Amino acid sequence: MSKTDIFFDLDHTIWDFEKNAAETLMELFETYRFSSLGINSATLFIDTYNRNNHRLWALYHHGKITKSQLREARFADTFTELGIDPLLFPKTFETDYLRLCPQKVNLFPHTHETLTYLKEKYTLHLISNGFGDAAQIKVVKCDLKKYFKTIVISEVVGVHKPHPEIFHYAVKNAKTEIVKSVMVGDSLEADIQGAQNVGMDAIFFNPCNAAVPSYVKQSITSLEELQSLF
DSSP states (O other), X not given: OOOOEEEEOOBTTTBOHHHHHHHHHHHHHHHTTGGGGTOOOHHHHHHHHHHHXXXXXXXXXXXXXXXXXXXXXXXXXXXXXXXXXXXXXXXXHHHHHHHHGGGOOOBOTTHHHHHHHHHTTSEEEEEEOSOHHHHHHHHHHTTOGGGEEEEEXXXXXXXXXXXXXXXXXXXHHTTOOGGGEEEEESOIIIIIIHHHTTTOEEEXXXXXXXXXXXXXXXXXXXXGGHHHHO
């Protein structure tokens, strides 16, 4: 059956999370003078944060920690790993990070031209595991809202990808069918396996050219490739 609807992930697929987070953390590293605490490298701080953030998001996706626990632990654990007392972590840093980061506008290459092309032929949607307030800001700041008929945020729905319920909800909300839909995302577990588990086709967005498991039927390294696939 021909496809009519394409569902996209947001962070790490359209919105370049790593680049936007790094810019924000670099600015705040200087603002809060973390070098005076003994953290001599902003790059080391950012790399350590990214590692802890990825680990905690995985726990959040599976419902093992809450939103507030994730936000509290990712910086506290980073300080601990760097040998700094987590109690020294500035309480306003997290607030500043949450305010500044979603306003960053770095997208993956070819985002706008690809979405413009696809919108002429298909109905486009977003399914994001991100936090509702931040996701909405990113969509508006990056002028993305005009491309998508529906936007589903896991925090609002109450379940996260890869749970089947969020895919069924998104498809019903889009007034389409699973067999007519395709999921595009960077997470093998949340996006690809999550979609496949409900019978939806999926395309793995793989900008780092990582190894592709055998169960992945289609992968791309650039969003531009979607223009030749559809």
